Amino acid sequence: MLTPENKQSEIMQRRSDYQPPRSLSHWLIGRPLSTADAPHQTIGKRVGLAVFASDALSSSAYAIDEILLVLILAGAGALSLSLPIAVTIIILLTILTISYQQTIHTYPGGGGAYIVARDNLGEIPALIAGASLLVDYILTVAVSISSGVAQITSAFPALYQFRVAIAVGLVAIMMVVNLRGIKESGQAFAIPTYFFLGMTLFTIGVGLVRSLTGTLGVVPPGSVEVAHAGETIHALTLFLILRAFAGGCTALTGVEAISNGITAFKEPRTRNAGVTLTWMSVILGVNLLGLTFLADQAGVLPSHLETGFSQIGRVIYGSGSPLYLTMLGSTTLILIMAANTSFADFPRLAALVAGDAFLPRQLQFRGSRLAYSNGIIALAGIASILIVVFRAQTNSLIPLYAIGVYLSFTLSQSGMVIHWLRSGRLRPGESYQNHGQPLYFDPKWKIKMFLNGLGAVATAIVTLVFSFTKFMEGAWIVLLLIPFLVSLFMVIHRHYKTLANSLSLEKFSGLPARQPRHRVILPISGIHQGTLEALRYAKLLSDDVTAIHISMDPAEVEKVQKKWKVWGEGTRLVLLDSPFRLFVEPLLEYIEDIIDQRQPNETITVVVPQFIPSKRWHNAMHMRTAGILRQELLSKHGVIVTDVPYHVHETEME
């Protein structure tokens, strides 16, 4: 134990044996985990696929529609273009996958667009990437939960009036489960993801067999209300094809998820993350190609009322059959699960950005279950606000958030191009540190740079197509929001930086010499045991104590004077008459006078007797001027404020 006699310089290291008590949060999110448990809170490939692929998989459920809805503008004949477009998208997916494999292995500590852009392109591109992704994750939660709920309410119309409550409730459940940590939330949410995955692959398999055996059948004509039917047919321009391609590219949102979440994986991290990325891309590719092929074969027609996926299901299983309904159910589940990828990535990315002091530091805080609690809560809160504001009808936001993702793709891959360029400039065996990341010569740098460059160009085109074609539909919101967020990041950064600089000890020569004079001011509202306690403490601090009584009532002044003569221990007392019956203001003015006259570095302490009621509601019966006084003194005047508490104990209250 510490002995007070031991006065020499001494640094002791102790481990706190504080155990968080069982509480409500304990029951809700599980027993607190020690920091040492962190390695056990990582996930393997199977759970990782469920957590990080659900966003990407959910987009494959509506990607065909995005393509077909554009092509139909050029007439039904143009629909057959969907297959070559899907193949192109799969080529893009392949490029992206290879590129992100390279990124994951180059940045094992988390290699999202933010990090890659920061290390290779500089601060502004990094912040743009970070802002895009953070906005994207928030929109994903709001949109995917809302569309999931829309599916539920179209099956059970009676629930329609409760849709906002249901959606917010689902966000809350997802938040709580994620506060339990990535491991538990991953395990809990793996089932619906694998259920959708199994169901989709089974549907594609059955469809392909039927197609090969010639028993697939066709969507019954007239059973679908075709979009844009009866409108004038546009020419099949390159622009239209590009739009259809861009629409299909929404299927690839979510491919970046793993690169942002590498730290969630078990060791060997990079290997596990890389393998999971490959699995995900293969599944995504199979889904995309399979569904587009089947849609072509079965004559799926684009409609605003029924998805292509549902039409394929009807052809294969028959409308209303149990398997068809199961397929629709699994789609609802995956739409909701897509939000879970955001819950895994948003807090990690926010913590990274906060670690570079571009977001409030609280986002770096890991809660009792080692999850980034503040980030999870912030995500759930902002998404819930969006859901409430848009009354859970956020479907129109779907096209918007792809812009942010493709912008971050472009930045990330451009960053990688610079990386390989730098790598190529080195001699074999040579290496240096680039932002704390080792940079080696890579003999294959040219081919790698080419691949990343190809990806950069391709995604840049998609970004531009998105921005132009969707500008009026709301893309302008994203294009305004991102610069706003970037400026916000920079304001926050400046605050932390100036703070750190002005508190820094690096060029600090020590505080100015201390004056021995210590002046103590003791405001009192009356003379009682609490006041005497404070007076005794004030006299312990210094011999130079001035008590001040603000008087509003001449009758009280006399009482105070008389009592002070008995109990004041000869301390100077100033009776300050307050003609306007104010307490804080005259006192502050008096103290300001004293501050104005103080000698350099003279210390002034204001000792405030603070009444602590035994029950919190008792505060309603007291003026609480002590709190206001402290606030004012600390913030405006920089004097030191000491609270001397006096209690009236429960037992005396009986």
Added chain:
Amino acid sequence: MLTPENKQSEIMQRRSDYQPPRSLSHWLIGRPLSTADAPHQTIGKRVGLAVFASDALSSSAYAIDEILLVLILAGAGALSLSLPIAVTIIILLTILTISYQQTIHTYPGGGGAYIVARDNLGEIPALIAGASLLVDYILTVAVSISSGVAQITSAFPALYQFRVAIAVGLVAIMMVVNLRGIKESGQAFAIPTYFFLGMTLFTIGVGLVRSLTGTLGVVPPGSVEVAHAGETIHALTLFLILRAFAGGCTALTGVEAISNGITAFKEPRTRNAGVTLTWMSVILGVNLLGLTFLADQAGVLPSHLETGFSQIGRVIYGSGSPLYLTMLGSTTLILIMAANTSFADFPRLAALVAGDAFLPRQLQFRGSRLAYSNGIIALAGIASILIVVFRAQTNSLIPLYAIGVYLSFTLSQSGMVIHWLRSGRLRPGESYQNHGQPLYFDPKWKIKMFLNGLGAVATAIVTLVFSFTKFMEGAWIVLLLIPFLVSLFMVIHRHYKTLANSLSLEKFSGLPARQPRHRVILPISGIHQGTLEALRYAKLLSDDVTAIHISMDPAEVEKVQKKWKVWGEGTRLVLLDSPFRLFVEPLLEYIEDIIDQRQPNETITVVVPQFIPSKRWHNAMHMRTAGILRQELLSKHGVIVTDVPYHVHETEME
């Protein structure tokens, strides 16, 4: 000026020259008044009549209806009983007036039911009277504003949907005007009151002349939807007559108002208040008798849809004539003005009750305009809540609040009976202090006691009749609310009393001897200029300083250790490892350990470096743990907490 060298006992009296700056409230409620201005903030008889009579006058507008609506139950023939009932009520009014004249002269410092009951009957009756009156005043505001707004919206139906907003707005206007002080609010609100008064007396005058000249006319048959028409006729029992009498007695609510507000009057207070009371009673009597007589002459029929007053107006001025509409307008105004009497009385009564420590002391506070601001704001707040909850349809509450008034009448007059009894027991010329109030022998004590006794019995009967006949209509609410409030008063009283006792210096023998040991604990989150400032202060307090760093990150621990060796001035540092990443809890546990081991009266101070951002919103970027820590330390552990502020100044932020 104070010189610090002057250390002997010294008590200085100074007058603060602090001048409240011009501000928004300045513009809203007027320039602040010094306490010395209080005598100029009183009102004369003319304004006093307007302030304190508006409640009573407004009831005369609906008293006839209260009588007729009961009598009609025994058939149209019973309506002629209204005149003798009105005469009886006027006799009661006379008794009450004489009785309150006696009270005013006996209690010149404010002689409401609360004071009279307190000094003569004891604590519980006083609290019952206080609770009844306070509830009555709150209900008066809610009900009278709501009925005024109902009159407005029946004239302009388009405003009906905004009625809650209009009512709350009127309460807010009344609040602001009353915060300007009784003088200004009285002057502002005198016009509508005198307008109603003039209009009513004019109507009665014209009516009487017409009646005497035989040109009065009669309410056209069929123009009124008679209440209870076609129902079986009840027997004209004594109970029915008592009910009609009690209904008419609502006209006398408000007679007590002046006795509660004596302190608002100019000197000679009692004379001014007494004369005003006489005026008010005479006017009220004339109104009551005149209107009842005219109602009888004009064949007014009780209706739920049109007031008797309106029917009289129609007969005299003709339906739709400008004078008739002016009369209705003045009625609307007086209904709203009735609330102003409550704004004059509630804050005064609340301040009296708070002065006896039965209500939070803040209610004694007089704001910048010498009005009891907190009382005015509390009244406006509670009344607004009632208006919002009842959607401004509080008319059903009208009968309720008469119970409280009559209960307080009864208590007040019973108290006066005891007063005269005590007076009668003295010998001529003998006197003693009764609760700070001189009690003399009064030669007329027997007749005075008889008058008060008569009043007490009469009002007690009215109270009982009210309680029985209105019990199911909601009187039970009042009969539950009053005991609840009385218990609340007593809980508050116990709190203040125990507090005063346990802080009292009367039987206090001085604080226990002080141990010379002063232990200082300095929690630090990092080592920077702010920390060094706090460390220097800690070392100024004592040689026994222990710095504590809660560490969550081993990398940081090393940095802290290294820095401390350079900057720690040899101070003991404890590095407390927090495995659950908590800050406050392990620190509190550590401090608790130290408290457990402290020697008797050893002083422990916790010095908290407190970061003060230059802009308030910057707080969002900091953890604010200092505040939580202070709260916990002060409330649970009774240690002394010192905040050493460190600022980062605006200029450095550029």
